[in-house]
Amino acid sequence: xxxxxxxxxxxxxxxxxxxxxxxxxxxxxxxxxxxxxxxxxxxxxxxxxxxxxxxxxxxxxxxxxxxxxxxxxxxxxxxxxxxxxxxxxxxxxxxxxxxxxxxxxxxxxxxxxxxxxx
Amino acid sequence: xxxxxxxxxxxxxxxxxxxxxxxxxxxxxxxxxxxxxxxxxxxxxxxxxxxxxxxxxxxxxxxxxxxxxxxxxxxxxxxxxxxxxxxxxxxxxxxxxxxxxxxxxxxxxxxxxxxxxxxxxxxxxxxxxxxxxxxxxxxxxxxxxxxxxxxxxxxxxxxxxxxxxxxxxxxxxxxxxxxxxxxxxxxxxxxxxxxxxxxxxxxxxxxxxxxxxxxxxxxxxxxxxxxxxxxxxxxxxxxxxxxxxxxxxxxxxxxxxxxxxxxxxxxxxxxxxxxxxxxxxxxxxxxxxxxxxxxxxxxxxxxxxxxxxxxxxxxxxxxxxxxxxxxxxxxxxxxxxxxxxxxxxxxxxxxxxxxxxxxxxxxxxxxxxxxxxxxxxxxxxxxxxxxxxxxxxxxxxx
Numbered sequence: 001x002x003x004x005x006x007x008x009x010x011x012x013x014x015x016x017x018x019x020x021x022x023x024x025x026x027x028x029x030x031x032x033x034x035x036x037x038x039x040x041x042x043x044x045x046x047x048x049x050x051x052x053x054x055x056x057x058x059x060x061x062x063x064x065x066x067x068x069x070x071x072x073x074x075x076x077x078x079x080x081x082x083x084x085x086x087x088x089x090x091x092x093x094x095x096x097x098x099x100x101x102x103x104x105x106x107x108x109x110x111x112x113x114x115x116x117x118x
Numbered sequence: 119x120x121x122x123x124x125x126x127x128x129x130x131x132x133x134x135x136x137x138x139x140x141x142x143x144x145x146x147x148x149x150x151x152x153x154x155x156x157x158x159x160x161x162x163x164x165x166x167x168x169x170x171x172x173x174x175x176x177x178x179x180x181x182x183x184x185x186x187x188x189x190x191x192x193x194x195x196x197x198x199x200x201x202x203x204x205x206x207x208x209x210x211x212x213x214x215x216x217x218x219x220x221x222x223x224x225x226x227x228x229x230x231x232x233x234x235x236x237x238x239x240x241x242x243x244x245x246x247x248x249x250x251x252x253x254x255x256x257x258x259x260x261x262x263x264x265x266x267x268x269x270x271x272x273x274x275x276x277x278x279x280x281x282x283x284x285x286x287x288x289x290x291x292x293x294x295x296x297x298x299x300x301x302x303x304x305x306x307x308x309x310x311x312x313x314x315x316x317x318x319x320x321x322x323x324x325x326x327x328x329x330x331x332x333x334x335x336x337x338x339x340x341x342x343x344x345x346x347x348x349x350x351x352x353x354x355x356x357x358x359x360x361x362x363x364x365x366x367x368x369x370x371x372x373x374x375x376x377x378x379x380x381x382x383x384x385x386x387x388x389x390x391x392x393x394x395x396x397x398x399x400x401x402x403x404x405x406x407x408x409x410x411x412x413x414x415x416x417x418x419x420x421x422x423x424x425x426x427x428x429x430x431x432x433x434x435x436x437x438x439x440x441x442x443x444x445x446x447x448x449x450x451x452x453x454x455x456x457x458x459x460x461x462x463x464x465x466x467x468x469x470x471x472x473x474x475x476x477x478x479x480x481x482x483x484x485x486x487x488x489x490x491x492x493x494x495x496x497x498x499x500x501x502x503x504x505x506x507x508x509x510x511x512x513x514x515x516x
Contacts (some may be wrong), residue, residue: 008439009417011396011410053417055439080331080421085434087515098512101418102334 001116002027004045006036006062007078008054012101016049016078019105024112033057040066040073047112050095052079052086060086060093067094074115078103119294120308123494125301126159126349127464129273132238133157134351136231137275137288140193143230144277147223148206150284156357157275158350158467161318164270168255169344169471170289176258177217178286179224179248183232186241187300189292190260191231192251193224195285202283221248231275231288239300260291269315271297313497316505318347318468320426323508325470325484327422328381332472335415336394338480344471352465355455359447359485364388365404366482367416368443368450371424373435375492378454379423380485381416382447387480391415409442416440423484426508431496454487462490 003020004027007013013029020026027045030036032054040048048066052059063075076097077090087098097115099108134157141152171194178194195203203223204216211219225248236243251258273290292300322345329340350358359380365388366381383391395411404412417440428435443450458465468486488496 009410009414010407011414014407053421053437053439058436080418082421082425082510082512083428083434084510084515085428085432087510087512089434091516096516098516100512101414101421102331 001025001047002043002045003112004028004030004036004039004043004048006030006033006039006048006054006059007051008032009051012051016108019108020049023109031055033059033062036062037065040070046074047116048073048075049078050075052077052081052090060089060095063090063095064093076111076115078108119298119311120301121311121314122301122308123464123490128238129301130157130159130349130351130464132234133159133231133273133275133290136234137277139230139234140227140275140286140288141277143227144203144223144284144286147226148203148284150202150206150279150281152277152279152284155276155278156350156354157273158348158354158358160272160274160346160348161269161314162272162344162346164268166344166346167259167270167272167289167291170274170287171254171256171258173254175252175254176287177220177250177252178258179221179228180251180258180260181225181228181248182246183243183290183292184246185236185243186239187232187235187243187292188296189290191228191291192258192260192287192289193228193231194251194258194287195220198282199279199284199286217250221250224248227286228288231290268294269318270294309494309497312502313500314347316502317497317500318345320430320505320508321345321347321423321468321486322470324423324426325472327426327509328419328470328484329472331418331422332391332415332482335418336391338391338394339474340472340480340482341474342470343473344469346469348467348469350465350467352455352459352463355465355467355487356448356451358467359451359483361446361448363445364447364450364483365412365444366442366450367413367420367440368454369416369420369437369440371420371435371437373428374431374433375427375435375488375496377486377488377492378458379420379437379487380443380450380454381419381482382443382450382485383482387482388412390480404442404444413440413442419484423486425510427496429510430501430504430507431499432504451485458487458489465490466493 028039176194207219364382474480
């Protein structure tokens with residue numbers, strides 16, 4: 001399974017890569033929402049781990065555009081934001097999962113399993 | 119109890135003028151120039167007042183107030199100032215006389231501090247004979263103040279001299295009922311005191327969440343030591359934060375309320391947390407990965423801090439990606455204040471200190487500056503019964 005990581009933090013991308021690359025193929029790393037959309041279209045990943053607070057274009061806007069062009073896209077928001085209204089916005093944009101930072105490796109892998117299983 | 123923000127501005131000015139009067143009196147007595155560095159009004163839990171007097175030995179006077187304003191004032195000199203005052207006023211005298219000189223100076227300065235309040239209220243405020251106090255923490259504070267229920271308004275001023283040899287603090291803790299009468303809301307848009315208390319509690323809860331996030335990410339045990347809401351003239355914010363050097367992040371948040379949040383670590387603490395996240399070369403240089411780790415920590419702490427506001431208010435508050443800062447506190451806060459000063463003269467500064475319980479190695483300060491007009495709207499809309507709804511489990515939403 002190919003996973004695209006979208007997070008403006010180099011540190012967080014590195015942390016996620018460490019967690020994911022043991023079991024999955026990393027399909028690219030994006031630093032903002034625009035790059036996430038571009039890499040999604042180029043690399044056709046099976047799953048996107050999407051931050052919300054990013055420059056240029058945030059993760060909810062990017063998710064909205066990705067799921068509009070590919071209704072089968074699977075996106076997990078991976079964010080520090082723990083606001084209920086944001087969670088609802090993420091659902092409306094088409095996200096299927098939501099992980100709040102700081103996270104532990106098992107919770108990340110469990111959420112991925114849940115989302116992939118549908 | 120209703121709080122009229124305009125009255126708070128008036129009383130903040132009175133406290134500043136009172137402190138200036140005390141500073142002028144002290145300069146006249148000693149021949150050493152002093153100036154009022156900071157004056158503000160804090161809303162705090164009484165148990166947190168002792169943090170005003172930690173980290174040093176203080177001596178001064180405690181004086182009771184009765185009449186148009188009931189309560190107590192504490193005026194204290196730090197060790198260097200105590201020696202300076204005693205050397206000038208009682209040179210070569212024995213310890214009893216030196217102590218007496220401190221008592222009398224404290225008495226004179228407190229009178230100068232209080233007179234303006236009495237004039238403003240057009241009434242009499244009687245002051246009790248001074249009680250000499252010495253020590254740190256609760257040694258200096260009256261037991262009845264630190265043991266009180268609920269939160270209290272504290273008027274505080276810090277007076278400094280250029281040489282640092284004559285610094286002193288004044289705290290005024292009015293009794294709640296007395297303050298209600300003094301503030302006497304004249305406008306319809308006064309804010310219930312209970313809502314200010316609740317918002318302050320929500321902020322403390324946010325700081326606790328931010329502290330938990332630090333612990334989860336770094337393994338360093340942390341706790342919120344101090345949480346207070348301070349009402350300050352906007353141009354006094356940099357001096358309130360102080361000129362210590364900090365490393366951390368600054369974020370702008372937008373929504374209701376909008377504003378700024380600075381998360382500032384002292385340098386050893388910053389190095390400790392980043393070292394726990396990524397191995398760090400401690401050569402004084404912050405590389406891209408170290409800065410990225412600090413920014414991500416700031417990002418996560420910011421969410422912990424403001425998410426509770428959004429959840430209680432059933433709204434959404436966005437925040438910008440963090441900006442890495444490494445500078446003196448005054449320099450970090452000045453650009454923020456410059457932007458906010460275009461629309462407001464006073465600000466509520468929400469200030470929380472996170473540190474380790476044990477060895478004091480870790481220390482981080484959070485300074486939030488919400489837009490004044492928007493904070494008023496938030497307080498008007500705040501439903502007190504939702505105040506404990508700060509956290510939301512994503513699994514319950516998804």
